[in-house]
Amino acid sequence: MKKSTKYLEVILQERIRGLGAPGDVVKVRRGYAVNYLLPKDIAEIASTLHMENLVSKRAELAKRDEQLKQDGKVLKEKLDKVVINIEHNTVDGFRLHGSISDSTIIKELSKLGFDVSKNNIVMKPIKEIGSFTVQVHTYGDHANVVVNVTPPRVVE
Numbered sequence: 031m032k033k034s035t036k037y038l039e040v041i042l043q044e045r046i047r048g049l050g051a052p053g054d055v056v057k058v059r060r061g062y063a064v065n066y067l068l069p070k071d072i073a074e075i076a077s078t079l080h081m082e083n084l085v086s087k088r089a090e091l092a093k094r095d096e097q098l099k100q101d102g103k104v105l106k107e108k109l110d111k112v113v114i115n116i117e118h119n120t121v122d123g124f125r126l127h128g129s130i131s132d133s134t135i136i137k138e139l140s141k142l143g144f145d146v147s148k149n150n151i152v153m154k155p156i157k158e159i160g161s162f163t164v165q166v167h168t169y170g171d172h173a174n175v176v177v178n179v180t181p182p183r184v185v186e
Contacts, residue, residue, distance in 0.1 A: 038063045040073035041080055045095060045169065052091035053084065102169025105144075109166050109173035114138045117182045120159060129155035130179060135164055139175070 037057045042050050050056050055076050058067065067073035074080055116138065119127040132151040139146050152165040152172070162177045 036060055039076035040067055041076050041084055042073050043091070044072050045098070046072065047167075052095045053088040055081075055084075098169045102171055106168045106171050106173040109139075109144065109168070109175055112139070112142060112144075113176045113178065114142075115178045115180065117180055118159075120181045123181060124159050126157050126159070126179070129157045130177070131155050135175070135177065139166075 036059060038060045039055055039057050040063050042052055042054045042056060045051050049058070058073075063073065063075075068075070114135065116130060116134070118130060121127050132148055132153055135151055135153065136146055136148060146166055150167040152167065153162075156162055156177065156179055159179050159181060162179070164175045164177050166173045166175055
């Protein structure tokens, strides 16, 4: 019996960074397709039936992709104006006791009404007092969120 091929051709239903846009036919590893793309309805197998329907579906996929891009631009514009102020305990007045990670940024953004996933935040853990820029990927672009870290205020 012949072993199955390593790659599978799929039609993307959503934009995937580094792979393609909706409607693109791409070759991916079989495991990536079977275990991730297909169960989450991010792609479908490029069969002859799906390829025939692709021509009519491309306009719909392009329209949906354009709408997501517009929503991403609006989100980017809003996020570019966001400044997050975090008070965090310090060891010596400069270094943080612990660190500020992407999960902290997600919590702060959710308090401001933004729904951002962990996959969309690009940052190294913040380990000191200061002002930092955190990148948040929006659809097809990225926003820069300013994070100001200060020591806690002493109340007398």
